């Protein structure tokens with residue numbers, strides 16, 4: 001079964017696409033947690049951060065340079081922002097297609113809630 005994000009990349013599901021190239025697609029999160037909330041995803045399906053291979057190093061680096069450029073374009077680079085990758089159950093991952101969350105546009109508070 002293709003994930004929601006594979007279907008967005010394929011154009012089968014609507015999304016507000018902000019960037020697309022041969023390796024990466026970026027679109028607005030459907031449930032934004034900040035004034036700016038963008039997801040940067042590899043076009044090829046990598047389920048989780050655990051599944052990143054050594055051959056994916058350049059691809060993952062590209063996800064971060066796309067995030068950097070989008071932060072500038074959205075006008076949040078100077079004030080700052082947060083990049084998050086959730087992995088598996090304890091990380092709170094909901095969609096099993098690797099993605100970087102780009103969050104900003106307001107103070108985001110502490111890094112994460114203390115859990116112990």
Ligand code: DGP
Nearest residue numbers: 004015028029030031086092093094095
């Ligand atoms: P995560 O918990 O890290 O797997 O985050 C998944 C994010 O994906 C979550 O913030 C909501 C977002 N999301 C889920 N379904 C859709 C969708 O169909 N379209 C868009 N644009 N975002 C989605």
